[in-house]
Amino acid sequence: MxxxxxxxxxxxxxxxxxxxxxxxxxxxxxxxxxxxxxxxxxxxxxxxxxxxxxxxxxxxxxxxxxxxxxxxxxxxxxxxxxxxxxxxxxxxxxxxxxxxxxGAAAVPLLHDAIRTNDTRLVAAALGPYAGHLDAATWRQAVLKCVFMEVPLAVVDRLDERADGELEIMLAGLDEERRAAGRSIPADATALLDRLRLTTKEA
Incomplete structure (x- = not known):
C-alpha cells in the first residue's frame, strides 16, 4: 500500500x-x-x-x-x-x-533480516526494496522462503527476477525433499514448473 x-x-x-x-x-x-x-x-x-x-x-x-x-x-x-x-x-x-x-543505504538491514529465522522479517525484506539486493543474495533469500514455507507471493517481482540459477537451486531442493519423502511447497513447485517451461522455450 x-x-x-x-x-x-x-x-x-x-x-x-x-x-x-x-x-x-x-x-x-x-x-x-x-x-x-x-x-x-x-x-x-x-x-x-x-x-x-x-x-x-x-x-x-x-x-x-x-x-x-x-x-x-x-x-x-x-x-x-x-x-x-x-x-x-x-x-x-x-x-x-x-x-x-x-537509495541502497539500508541494504545491510535486508541482509540482517534475511539471516534471521523470523518469517515476518524475511517476508518484509523481500518487498519492493529488495530490488537493491544483488542477484545471488536475492536467490538465497527466495530459497530461504521456500525452506521456511513463507508464501512466495510476498516476493516482489518474483517472476521478473527468477532465472536459470534459481531454477537449478529449486530443482536441487526439490530432489532432496523427494528423496526424504517430502515435497517443497506448492507455490515453489509452481515457480519451478514456470522456470522449466521458460528454459524449454528458450
Missing amino acids: EPDELRAALSAVPEPDWLDQAVRRVADEPDAVGRLFAAAGRRCGRAPLPAAPDWTADDAARVLLLTMLPADRVVGQVETLYRYGDAAEKRAVLRALPWLPI
Missing part, C-alpha cells in the same frame, strides 16, 4: 488524534521518532487493517512516522530503530524502506 492509502486505512485506529499529532511532531522534531515509534502499538493497536489484512495498525502507523523524517535524518534513524527495535518494529522499518529517500 502507498502511504496515502495507509493513512486512510488508519482512520479508525483507537487514537487517531494521537497519530495525527505524532506524524506532525516527527516532521518538526525528528529525534522524537524513537519514542513515538515504540508507542505506536499501544496507541494505534495491533489489529489487521480491514483494507489491507496483511498490514497491522501499528505497522502502518510506524511507516507513516518514518515517511515524515527529514531526508538528512532518515538513514541514521532507520538504522537505530531497526537495530534496537523488537520484531514488530523491525518489520515496520523494512516495510517503510521503499518510500524513504535512502
Whole structure:
C-alpha cells in the first residue's frame, strides 16, 4: 500500500488524534521518532487493517512516522530503530524502506533480516526494496522462503527476477525433499514448473 492509502486505512485506529499529532511532531522534531515509534502499538493497536489484512495498525502507523523524517535524518534513524527495535518494529522499518529517500543505504538491514529465522522479517525484506539486493543474495533469500514455507507471493517481482540459477537451486531442493519423502511447497513447485517451461522455450 502507498502511504496515502495507509493513512486512510488508519482512520479508525483507537487514537487517531494521537497519530495525527505524532506524524506532525516527527516532521518538526525528528529525534522524537524513537519514542513515538515504540508507542505506536499501544496507541494505534495491533489489529489487521480491514483494507489491507496483511498490514497491522501499528505497522502502518510506524511507516507513516518514518515517511515524515527529514531526508538528512532518515538513514541514521532507520538504522537505530531497526537495530534496537523488537520484531514488530523491525518489520515496520523494512516495510517503510521503499518510500524513504535512502537509495541502497539500508541494504545491510535486508541482509540482517534475511539471516534471521523470523518469517515476518524475511517476508518484509523481500518487498519492493529488495530490488537493491544483488542477484545471488536475492536467490538465497527466495530459497530461504521456500525452506521456511513463507508464501512466495510476498516476493516482489518474483517472476521478473527468477532465472536459470534459481531454477537449478529449486530443482536441487526439490530432489532432496523427494528423496526424504517430502515435497517443497506448492507455490515453489509452481515457480519451478514456470522456470522449466521458460528454459524449454528458450
